Amino acid sequence: MTKSKEIIKESYASALKNAKTETSKESCCSKPKDEKSSGESTPKLSLKPVQFTPSFGCIIDLPKKAGLKEGDIVVDLGSGPGHDLIRAAEIIGSKGKAIGIDMTPEMIQNANNEIEHKGLSNAEARLGEIENIPVEDNFADVVISNCVINLTANKSVVFKEAFRILKPGGRLVDADVIAEHELPQSLQDDNKSWCSCIGGALTEEGYSKAMNAAGFVDIKIDIDHSRHTEWDGEKIRMFSGIISAVKPV
Numbered sequence: 415m416t417k418s419k420e421i422i423k424e425s426y427a428s429a430l431k432n433a434k435t436e437t438s439k440e441s442c443c444s445k446p447k448d449e450k451s452s453g454e455s456t457p458k459l460s461l462k463p464v465q466f467t468p469s470f471g472c473i474i475d476l477p478k479k480a481g482l483k484e485g486d487i488v489v490d491l492g493s494g495p496g497h498d499l500i501r502a503a504e505i506i507g508s509k510g511k512a513i514g515i516d517m518t519p520e521m522i523q524n525a526n527n528e529i530e531h532k533g534l535s536n537a538e539a540r541l542g543e544i545e546n547i548p549v550e551d552n553f554a555d556v557v558i559s560n561c562v563i564n565l566t567a568n569k570s571v572v573f574k575e576a577f578r579i580l581k582p583g584g585r586l587v588d589a590d591v592i593a594e595h596e597l598p599q600s601l602q603d604d605n606k607s608w609c610s611c612i613g614g615a616l617t618e619e620g621y622s623k624a625m626n627a628a629g630f631v632d633i634k635i636d637i638d639h640s641r642h643t644e645w646d647g648e649k650i651r652m653f654s655g656i657i658s659a660v661k662p663v
């Protein structure tokens with residue numbers, strides 16, 4: 415595992431801990447607090463029901479927006495605390511299966527606790543990296559991901575892995591951060607901007623090229639221009655959007 419992955423894991427373990435103790439309402443798309451303010455004085459992580467854990471995604475209710483259907487097999491890349499995973503499991507019902515993948519053990523523990531709390535037998539969170547997804551080939555009808563792929567250094571590998579695990583005709587629906595222009599190197603090199611879903615964001619063209627190279631077709635990018643973020647005086651606007659694509663039959 416590279417150093418930057420360790421930093422991302424620590425950042426999200428700490429964000430979850432803060433969220434569980436209700437000391438922070440920040441989403442992934444805002445600057446993480448520095449280590450000092452994320453604090454030794456915060457109470458120990460208590461695994462409470464899901465309503466106490468905010469989502470860290472950039473799109474609300476991605477499973478519904480992804481058009482999941484009853485009986486679908488769904489894999490959620492970077493499932494975090496488990497919101498989308500649980501919502502997907504509820505939509506697809508007992509004939510379907512929802513598997514979440516995340517590299518942060520605290521996120522996996524939280525998601526599996528919430529699945530157990532809800533009594534869902536069709537959902538599971540697995541520890542793993544989305545560059546090497548612990549799922550067999552041609553498995554899923556739909557792969558979803560909410561504000562995660564921007565955090566990865568090698569997006570081509572992630573898209574190839576998503577392609578591998580999809581059934582022919584299956585769909586990838588990625589809610590992500592999209593940069594208006596290519597980011598300056600200083601921003602790409604900044605750990606805080608990466609952990610805040612900024613530094614690793616691609617442009618519309620960048621996502622499209624990487625998905626196309628992985629074999630996807632029918633790539634559509636739906637950007638929400640009504641909300642945007644800028645980074646520390648850098649004049650680069652960042653939007654959220656849904657990027658969808660199909661694995662050809």
Ligand SMILES: C[S@@+](CC[C@H](N)C(=O)[O-])C[C@H]1O[C@@H](n2cnc3c(N)ncnc32)[C@H](O)[C@@H]1O
Pocket residue numbers: 422423426442468469470471472491492493494495496497498515516517518521542543544545559560561562565566611
């Ligand atoms: C911004 S949060 C989004 C979580 C979730 N999708 C949501 O909507 O709440 C990013 C999550 O992706 C996970 N993550 C980042 N890079 C990853 C990678 N390469 N492999 C697996 N998980 C990763 C982090 O551990 C974190 O839980």
